[in-house]
Amino acid sequence: MFISIKDAMKQGHGKVHLRGWCYRARGSNSLRFIVLRDVTDIIQCVVEKALVSEQVWNDAEKTDIEASIELVGEIKEDKRAPTGYEVKVESLKLIGESVGWPIQKDQSTELLADMKHLWLRSRYMTSIMKIRSTVFGAIHEYFRSKGFYEYQSPIFQATQAEGGSTLFSVNYFGKPVYLAQTWQLYAEPAIFSLEKIYTIAPSFRAEKSKTSRHLTEYWHAEMEVAWANFTDIQNYGEELIKHAVTRVLEKNLEELKILERDVKILEKVRDEPFMRMTYTEAIKELRDKLNIDIEWGKDLRTIEEDELSKLHGHFTIVTNYPKVVKAFYMKEDEKNPDVVHGCDFIAPECYGEIIGGSERESDLEKIKQRLVDMGESPESYTFYLDTRKYGSVPHGGFGMGVERLISWICHLENIKDAIPFPRTMLRVNP
Ligand code: 4AD
Ligand code: MG
Numbered sequence: 001m002f003i004s005i006k007d008a009m010k011q012g013h014g015k016v017h018l019r020g021w022c023y024r025a026r027g028s029n030s031l032r033f034i035v036l037r038d039v040t041d042i043i044q045c046v047v048e049k050a051l052v053s054e055q056v057w058n059d060a061e062k063t064d065i066e067a068s069i070e071l072v073g074e075i076k077e078d079k080r081a082p083t084g085y086e087v088k089v090e091s092l093k094l095i096g097e098s099v100g101w102p103i104q105k106d107q108s109t110e111l112l113a114d115m116k117h118l119w120l121r122s123r124y125m126t127s128i129m130k131i132r133s134t135v136f137g138a139i140h141e142y143f144r145s146k147g148f149y150e151y152q153s154p155i156f157q158a159t160q161a162e163g164g165s166t167l168f169s170v171n172y173f174g175k176p177v178y179l180a181q182t183w184q185l186y187a188e189p190a191i192f193s194l195e196k197i198y199t200i201a202p203s204f205r206a207e208k209s210k211t212s213r214h215l216t217e218y219w220h221a222e223m224e225v226a227w228a229n230f231t232d233i234q235n236y237g238e239e240l241i242k243h244a245v246t247r248v249l250e251k252n253l254e255e256l257k258i259l260e261r262d263v264k265i266l267e268k269v270r271d272e273p274f275m276r277m278t279y280t281e282a283i284k285e286l287r288d289k290l291n292i293d294i295e296w297g298k299d300l301r302t303i304e305e306d307e308l309s310k311l312h313g314h315f316t317i318v319t320n321y322p323k324v325v326k327a328f329y330m331k332e333d334e335k336n337p338d339v340v341h342g343c344d345f346i347a348p349e350c351y352g353e354i355i356g357g358s359e360r361e362s363d364l365e366k367i368k369q370r371l372v373d374m375g376e377s378p379e380s381y382t383f384y385l386d387t388r389k390y391g392s393v394p395h396g397g398f399g400m401g402v403e404r405l406i407s408w409i410c411h412l413e414n415i416k417d418a419i420p421f422p423r424t425m426l427r428v429n430p
Contacts, residue, residue, distance in 0.1 A: 006040035008075050009085045016087060018043070019070040021121065022063050022098070032060045034089075035082060036069070039126070044081040045071060047089040059094040066121065067098040113416065117430045120420055127255035128417055131248055132406050136200060138247040139221045139402070142240050143198040148223065151190050151197040153183035155204075159380050161185050162327060166205040168216075179204035182399055183222050184329070185384045188360065191226040191395055192387065198223040200402065208425055211302070212414040213352050215403060217423040224397035230331070230341040230359040233396040234317050237345055237355045238274045240400065241315065245270045248409055261411050265313075265348055274315040279339070282308055282318050299325035306350040315354075319343045328370035330358040331396075341396070351408035357398025364388040 001017055008016040020038035027033055032047040047060040063069055071092040078086035103115055103122075112119045119125055140150070156177045160167050161184055168179040183199050190197055203220035223236060245266050248256070256263055277285070282300070286292040290307055294300075300308075300318070308316055320339040323332065330340035345355035361367050364385060368378045378385065403418035416422040421430060 002070070004040040005036065005038050005043045008087070009041065009043065009083065011075065012085070013076055014074065015072065015090075016075045017070070017072050018045075018087065019095075020068070022065055022067045022069060024065060025063055027061075032063070034060065034063055034069070034092075036071070036087075037123075041083055042123075043075075043083055043085055043087060044078070045073060045087040045089050045092075047092060052089065052091065056089070056092050060089070060092050062094055062097060063092070064098055065101040066118075067094060068096040069094055109414075113422075113427065114430070116421060123258050125417065125420075127252075127258045128406070128410050128412070129420065130255050131252045131410055132402075132418065134248050134251050135244050135402060135406055135409070136219075138244040139198075139200055139240065139400075141247070142243040143196075143223065146196070146236075148196040148198045149194040150199060151187065151194060152199055152201065153180065153186035155180045155202070157186070159185065159384075160376075161329070162205075166207055168204045168206045181205055182220065184224065184397065184399070185381075187222065187224040187397065188384065188387050188395070191224050192391060192393075195226040196223075197225075203399075210425060212416075213302075213404065213407075215415060215419065215422055215424060218404075218419070219402040220399050221402050222397060222399040224395065226393050226395045228359070228396050229394060230319070230343075230396060233357050233359060233398055234276065234319070234343055237343075237357060237398050237400070238315070238317070241274075241345070241354070241405065242270055244405060245409065256410075259410050261409075266409065268313075269315055269348070272314065274317050274345070275312050276317045276319065278320040279318055279322065280320065282316075285311065297322045297324060300344075302352060305344075305346050305352050309346055309348055309350045309352075312348065314348050316346045317343050318346060326358070328367060328374055328376075329360050331361045332363075332366060343398075345400075347404070347408045349408065349411065351404065353401075354404045354408065355398050355400045357396065359394070359396035362388060362392050362394065364392075 002019050020036045023035040023037040023042050025034045030049045034045045035042050036045050049057050071089050073087040073089040075087045157180050162181040169176045200221045202217055207214040321342050323340045326340050326342045330342040333339045342358035344353045347354045371378045403415050406418040407415045
């Protein structure tokens, strides 16, 4: 019966039954050209008044942008048609009218954001969402192939993990609780059972910044592993990104083409080892090569990450950050207590940090002290501290911002297009 446009073009000749939406239409009193789209592609269909019934002609005339239709016709190759094939329509049925489709060419990003529920149908958004689906699938596939269990943490949490300034507080029967910034504190207790675990779940950050990299609700791929050292954690992150890029290159070349994405850099990330350097080396490189005056002990800001990204043209794993700029749970370096075994994966092409991870501190007293230094009360973290009391093991993990990865893979101007309905400080609608 009905086949996809792609399959119809593979068939290449003979009768086809197609259904989908009108991508665009034009015509005269006697002829109507309807470009039909479905999830697979677009194809030009031509209706000739003299050759069809009155009912069919009426429906064809009413078929305007984004109307849904079913049709039957003869397909043949036609070099002049947009995708190289044309269907001569024998019958056509209007299923759902579309009057006054509100999106025209070259509209402002603001209007497209207001119309996101409709803009999802664009070839641009469709391509991104297909790639997004590949990326999610690849993350599951990677971790499962490495023997990880999928594990879920609560979203309502009584404590913080990534700093108080980006917490969303929710009124929980009269008491404040927070939306998860990370699964981590609830993941660490589970490695004592499952050893290797991962999740893909929403994380929430009350980001007051209006950058092209920040969402308030994003999908977070996180992992935690028992018996792992700092290098293991970096290796997993590198392999995960390579695996996701490999799958996108296998499955989504057409989409990357629609997005006009240069795939050379994706191939390089797939094929070449990531660069690795310490924070101290990164600072030195920025100073020596670019004369950037950055004080040791300050976190890398967007501009510094971007300069590294431009210098290297590849993923760079920056390790051993100053303790003062990183989270309380990161392991202190044995040789230098001023730095921690934390790492950030900085993407090429100025897409910033895609993965943040670390080996975890195992010394109970050190963790307590760092909580106190942050103004937190260790009693609230009893459940977490117990992980270091009963059979603690070396372990670590990381979190990857899935939209950050998608944004880079697709070379998007803004992370907001990496997710169908973005939530930011300024937008919760539609
Ligand atoms: O570096 P972050 O804050 O690390 C953690 O949350 C750790 N607890 C993860 C772990 O070890 N399990 O966040 C991890 C990643 C960042 O590298 C970034 O890609 C993404 O989450 N991210 C955001 N993505 C979109 N919008 C935001 N506001 C984000 N904040 C962080
Ligand atoms: Mg981080």
